[in-house]
Amino acid sequence: MKSNYDFSKGIQNPFAKKLKKTICIKLDDDVIEYFKTLSEKVGVPYQGLINMFLQQAKNQKMEPLFIPRNKPKKTKAA
16 A cells, blocks of 8 residues: 555545435334335335335425324413
């Protein structure tokens, strides 16, 4: 190995912008189990399946179907 390397003529990785980012999200246990079971069936890691599912939702411009919970208003005690 050389003691010094010259990177002055190096170029940036053109794929660096497309790299996946690590994030922390909270998922219910049953959701994780569903994707883990599915992953064994299709031979794809469960995290990759979750990413594919979210990618498909994004591409199809899907929106969640849910009814937001009404949070009770805080009242001041008299």
